[in-house]
Amino acid sequence: MPLDFLFDSLLNAMTRPTCASCDVELRRAAVFCAPCAEAFVPAEPCSLGGLDVHAAGLYGGPLARAIQRLKFGDRPDLARPLGELLRRLVLERRLDADVLVPVPVPSSRLVERGYNQATLLVRRLAASTPARVEARVLSRLDSGARQVELGRAERLKNAAISFVVEGAERVRGRRILLVDDVVTTGATAHGCARALWSVGASRVTVLALARTP
């Protein structure tokens, strides 16, 4: 997106970069200030029920704070530095994909927040990979109950039925990078992956800012 890029360069020139976690001003563009970067714990790739999960870091400390601010602090601008973490991860681990798909949020929360943080992250990432963005291919059926309020067993059952693909031809035979902010049990990612596999996606890999240890 060249216009986006131009706008970003302009913004960069006008505003001092700040730490994504504590807002302290930085001398040069970086995701975190030195003390926050020090407390950041990188995460090894892992497999959750057969699904490959690549997360930038373990959930906690400055990374958790930055994600909370992105999701609940009305700070969509933080998708830029946090998207940078994903960009580096994709490069370092050579995560090739044809299509980038954000994990959808329930429509009630979309209305509340005004944006889906995973979609913002995907758009940041798209500027530096040849993969195509499909932000609307996956949608979530509202169950009425928030995932965090349910126990693990309920959550697995709930996630299994709550995602549908619209426009299967856009993902059929494609390698998908499924993007989320945090992966915990992997139930949500599995729900999405099952929906994508059921219409013929050739591979689904999960990319997240953080995962629980």
Ligand SMILES: [Zn+2]
């Ligand atoms: Zn900081």
